[in-house]
Amino acid sequence: MEVTATKGQIIKGKPVADKISESLIQEVNELVKEGISPKLTIVRVGARGDDLAYERGALKRCQSVGIATEVLELAEDITQEEYVKALTEINNDKNVHGILCFRPLPKQLNEEVIKYVIAPEKDVDSFSPINSAKVMEGDTTGFPPCTPTAVVEILKHYGVQLSGAKVAVLGRSMVVGKPAAMLLLNENATVTICHSRTKDLAKVTSEADVLVAAVGRARMVKEEFVKEGAVVIDVGINVDADGNLCGDVDTNAVSDKVSMITPVPAGVGSVTTSILAKHVVKACKLQNNK
Secondary structure: OOOOOOOOEEOOOHHHHHHHHHHHHHHHHHHHHOOOOOEEEEEEEOOOHHHHHHHHHHHHHHHHHOOEEEEEEEOOOOOHHHHHHHHHHHHOOOOOOEEEEOOOOOOOOOHHHHOOOOOHHHEOOOOOHHHHHHHHHOOOOOOOOHHHHHHHHHHHHOOOOOOOOEEEEEOOOOOOHHHHHHHHHHOOOEEEEEOOOOOOHHHHHOOOOEEEEOOOOOOOEOHHHOOOOOEEEEOOOEEOOOOOEEOOEOHHHHOOOOOEEOOOOOOOHHHHHHHHHHHHHHHHHHHOOO
């Protein structure tokens, strides 16, 4: 794995996001010239703070590249039947190319049923099992979840050689851990998925050239978890005891040991909305046979 970096180089997401946005502006302009206007609809139940924060970022990013946007806000106490009806209407709206359903949904809504309702060709953040399966198969017509895709984009942008590299993914959720492992495997990395039951966890992760931390525990990853010269991608977004935003990695503890590390905030999260926009444009092109 060839990485030319000083120790502890902070690799921010903004340059990656900006580069993706530049190419998207050109793609959207070409579509608009042909009378096609890419559009994203966000489906949100209630008004959770984290949903609203992501929504603001997503709307801003999409609008900056010329993607039309719409937010469907549904009542907190919406029934399953009403939600399915609303989602089906968006599925059938030919002017909408991408759908983002905020999750988790309230308890009265059954995600196990709803995930089969969303149109896979419009499902830009891999809610549908069809898109999950396409990630597993390496089928590039699908839409992997935006956050793990952002992880791979950051690694590529900063010139991290993934082919043949040993990668440890800490976390096994369907949101980040498992799809991240599959996407990295598609880049010919040798991937180990680690979790709370992994024996000698620090020993396993400290053998990796690249460590992706996505476990959701504030500053859990200490110096002993990290190999000398490793690249660390911190996906975690946590709030510490003092109310400060922090990642899964104790950055101060590992900075003298790693070659590169993403910050929290201003790391992976800042690329995620660009991937969302990229997926909307891709969905629009596929639906219009472009």
